[in-house]
Amino acid sequence: MGTQLPLSPDFIRDSNVSRREALEDDYASLGRQLRRRGVDIEAIERRVAAFSVALPSWGAGRGGTRFAKFPFAGAPTDIHEKLEDCAVVQQLCRITPRVSPHFPWDFVKDYRALKEEAAHFGLAFDAVNSNTFQDQPGQKQSYRSGSLTSTHSASREQAIEHNIECIRIGEQLGSKAITVWIGDGSNFPGQQDLTRAFDRYLDSTARIYAALPVDWRMLLEHKLYEPAFYSTVLQDWGSSILAAQQLGPKAQCLVDLGHHAPNVNIEQIVARLHRFGKLGGFHFNDSKYGDDDLDSGAINPHQLFLVFNELVEAELSPRAGFHPAYMIDQSHNVTDPIESMLSSAEAIAAAYAKALIVDRAALHDAQESNDVMMAFQALRAGYRTDVSPILAQARKAAGGAIDPIAAYRASGYREKKARERRELAPGTGIV
Numbered sequence: 236m237g238t239q240l241p242l243s244p245d246f247i248r249d250s251n252v253s254r255r256e257a258l259e260d261d262y263a264s265l266g267r268q269l270r271r272r273g274v275d276i277e278a279i280e281r282r283v284a285a286f287s288v289a290l291p292s293w294g295a296g297r298g299g300t301r302f303a304k305f306p307f308a309g310a311p312t313d314i315h316e317k318l319e320d321c322a323v324v325q326q327l328c329r330i331t332p333r334v335s336p337h338f339p340w341d342f343v344k345d346y347r348a349l350k351e352e353a354a355h356f357g358l359a360f361d362a363v364n365s366n367t368f369q370d371q372p373g374q375k376q377s378y379r380s381g382s383l384t385s386t387h388s389a390s391r392e393q394a395i396e397h398n399i400e401c402i403r404i405g406e407q408l409g410s411k412a413i414t415v416w417i418g419d420g421s422n423f424p425g426q427q428d429l430t431r432a433f434d435r436y437l438d439s440t441a442r443i444y445a446a447l448p449v450d451w452r453m454l455l456e457h458k459l460y461e462p463a464f465y466s467t468v469l470q471d472w473g474s475s476i477l478a479a480q481q482l483g484p485k486a487q488c489l490v491d492l493g494h495h496a497p498n499v500n501i502e503q504i505v506a507r508l509h510r511f512g513k514l515g516g517f518h519f520n521d522s523k524y525g526d527d528d529l530d531s532g533a534i535n536p537h538q539l540f541l542v543f544n545e546l547v548e549a550e551l552s553p554r555a556g557f558h559p560a561y562m563i564d565q566s567h568n569v570t571d572p573i574e575s576m577l578s579s580a581e582a583i584a585a586a587y588a589k590a591l592i593v594d595r596a597a598l599h600d601a602q603e604s605n606d607v608m609m610a611f612q613a614l615r616a617g618y619r620t621d622v623s624p625i626l627a628q629a630r631k632a633a634g635g636a637i638d639p640i641a642a643y644r645a646s647g648y649r650e651k652k653a654r655e656r657r658e659l660a661p662g663t664g665i666v
């Protein structure tokens with residue numbers, strides 16, 4: 236079991252030497268620019284330094300689409316190696332100190348030992364994720380006809396028990412939430428009674444809810460389609476908030492950015508969920524068509540900014556239960572997952588920093604006086620600010636790399652792992 240930090244802190248410090256002067260110059264220049272706008276750069280840096288987003292254990296592994304996955308040398312082969320790769324990400328960017336595990340993919344014998352192993356890597360565990368969207372070898376009941384909403388009570392029982400088992404594992408890992416996403420739905424009109432399927436969802440999730448420890452939350456994740464292509468039982472935020480309201484205060488909604496139809500106004504969904512105390516968290520990623528696993532900010536960084544604009548507004552007027560869980564949920568098919576996660580964490584933090592820079596007083600005044608153009612310009616001024624010197628400065632101050640991807644490449648980490656780790660065979664599926 237490898238429990239040494241994968242990169243040496245000296246190596247990271249050395250990688251910063253040649254970049255330090257340029258960063259200081261850029262930071263000072265941005266600081267002057269922001270001061271003219273009445274913004275204190277150090278206050279923004281402090282907020283960015285306090286920000287964090289969890290990594291998906293499954294995002295560290297070789298990703299793919301439902302058509303194929305391509306092997307690459309040095310890919311992690313189990314949760315231990317995935318933790319090691321997540322530790323590299325955290326060492327370099329310093330804003331990803333937690334990992335969100337997925338079961339049964341990350342099943343091990345000893346969870347206390349796993350928690351310790353993660354701690355040695357400088358990591359803790361975030362929300363646990365259950366998986367009743369696949370059959371596992373040796374599993375008694377099939378999920379072919381659904382899991383939590385199956386018409387077969389034995390399949391429902393098995394799915395409920397699996398979720399409760401995930402909670403028990405999470406307790407040992409120090410998690411405080413379970414994220415429930417199901418693939419249940421239908422492929423043909425008439426295949427499923429839409430009302431009764433949702434009733435079964437409510438009954439099954441109530442059983443899982445009843446098993447939550449007092450300080451836990453249950454995050455309900457909606458997705459409009461796939462693998463069910465005609466209807467999905469928890470298809471949108473409407474069904475999600477109805478279920479969360481019926482279940483009780485520990486149930487909240489999770490917004491996976493890729494789980495909406497193209498062009499849906501996700502920032503407005505965020506505002507609505509927050510207004511009713513049901514904004515539980517995020518799975519950050521990006522999408523272009525109907526996909527849900529591209530790198531955060533790769534396609535539509537403006538949307539990410541608008542989501543964070545709502546989150547900053549929410550911070551200013553918090554409602555009970557407002558402590559959203561920020562997680563990345565991506566599948567990396569054609570990039571090195573470590574590089575994608577570094578790039579995504581940066582894109583997410585940048586969206587947050589840009590939203591922090593927005594002149595809120597000017598925005599609110601313009602909104603109240605119906606000055607459309609000035610309201611828009613207030614947002615625009617935040618969005619077009621290049622905040623990268625703030626992010627780099629915060630990373631450097633926390634012991635990270637000024638240029639994380641360049642430092643990662645220079646480290647030779649993946650090449651080393653290619654020599655040490657066993658090779659994986661080609662396959663299909665996103666994980």
Ligand code: RM4
Nearest residue numbers: 364416456491518527564
């Ligand atoms: C789903 C959903 C879930 C994730 C799986 C792997 O589309 O986003 O959050 O657990 O993919």
Ligand code: MN
Nearest residue numbers: 456491518564
């Ligand atoms: Mn997700």
Ligand code: MN
Nearest residue numbers: 491493527564
């Ligand atoms: Mn997804």
